[in-house]
Amino acid sequence: MIKVLVTGGAGFIGSNLVNELIKKGYEVTVVDDLSMGSISNLTECINKIKFYKKDVCDEKFMHYVLNKNYDYIYHLAAISSVVASVKRPYKTHKVNNESVVKILEYLRVKELHPKKFLYTSSAAVYGNYPELPKKEDGRVEPLTPYAVDKYASERMTLVYGDLYNMSVVAVRFFNVFGPLQNPDSQYSGVLSIITKCLLEDSEFTLYGNGRQTRDFIYVKDIIKALIFIAEHDKSKGVYNIGYGKKTSLLEIIQVYENITGKKLKINFEKSRPGDVYDSFADISRLLQLGFTVDYKNGLKKGLEKYWRYSYASKKKK
Template identity: 40%
Template sequence: MSEKIVITGGAGFIGSNLAECLSRDNDVLVIDDLSTGKMENLAGMDVRFLRGDLTDQGLLKEAFAGARCVFHQAAIASVKKSVENPMRTNAVGIDGTLNVLIAARDAGVDRVVQASSAAVYGSSPNLPKKEDMLAEPMSPYAVSKLTAEHYARVFLELYGLKTVSLRYFNVFGPKQDPSSEYSGVISRFISALLRDEQPVIYGDGEQTRDFVYVNDVVSANILASRAAPGIYNIASARSISLNTLIEVIGKILGKEVVARHEPARAGDIRHSLADISRAKCMGYIPRFDLEDALLETIEWFKKQ
């Protein structure tokens, strides 16, 4: 049976991949202010689109009416930009999330699944990261995500609004815009190498990340729409250094890669690796091998 689903930030990277999947069997309404999202990401999809931002509570309440689930993907997904402009990050990440939760409560929405981030863990050397670890956010972006998680928990406890927060680790895949300053390292590496440009690594390149393919993130969101409320790590549970990563991409492209190293960026963490035991309890299994997912991503970029 078709259900009404709302996706905030649905014209962005993760949101549009989620919309593509959900629109096959559901009535999907995408809300996006197009500050970073793109209409072309929704091309060919059977979705309704509403241009607006999270400050418009009236728009949100009207949009959420009759929806079973809201997937809250809208954010300023950049540590760097949050360091430069913490007020803007607060307005979108905290005030905007609170507006979403209030509108969902008032419209009788059953559940909100929101995008959080592994950035909340900060620089603690303890690995792998588990959801019950002490959060030590190192940037305004991470603070905004942690605060949004607390608001989600409070709305569950006070108002009975079912909420799930998904702590994304480093997501990559098709529709990630390499020209955006919000983009991830994989899309920037691929784009640079396809243009025969020298890719840039901030720091010595020995920092590690847990990369997860966007298709696995989409699956996690869909599972979360029926799972027990709470916080879940969404990752591959495998880490790789940026130096090794760029070698793997170069190998797939048949190119010898020499990266240009620039100073490390403020707010960036050193190592990241997830424990996904809790996510497995809701049925989440990362199905995409890194090299296979990189190959799919590279093929998508070649067609652009």
């Protein structure tokens, strides 16, 4: 049986990944300290996985887990918030960079060779350079501790692959949305917060003028891409994962209002430090590898599914 380790597997993206891996019949181990994730995200599969409530910075424990010799390792564990990294830079660094290097080093020293070690980076590494779309070999300008650590960790991952004959790959997520994203966290994705505001008829705080653009991608396509990249023999280097389209916040709010039949109450505030103005992905490398999305009109179709999920979840409470 194929054995898979997912760090950060109780988080938004991690739990969606774990659920899909279980459907494929894999033996899945999850490590998550639940500081940003929730065990409730794994309700459907908790009896089918090995779950450890542990910090990835716990070296002794991570050595114990890594010794189980996995076919695939997905490293998603992170303090996944730009704002949190600005408030707590060193704590963020320990989780988002030091833990990655220590895992890679242990794999090297013990000569453990998973079929693929996949590190999850972020579009935040691109910063505010004006070139669009964002290309994997383009200029980067990480503006926050979060972005700096993501970039450093992806480069270290690739260096370990090149120097020590390890099969590694890194991916840069653009703006992911969908089921299991926590709208109650102040660090959550903007679409989950907008969804909560629409459900509760409450006010949404929009930082900036609303014309800033993002490449929003539905989580189901993110998960499909993660599994595709990890299991593809020829995947290497860095891959953007997005739809390759840019949408402003005001545009996406209008689309969402049309879907829900509701009007969002908006309170405009000044932009926050480290906020990126324009961003969307060049996904040609991923397409050349043979990847295809399931949601061709991903934004609208994804929002429709996300709204139905969110509305149904609220009614159950």
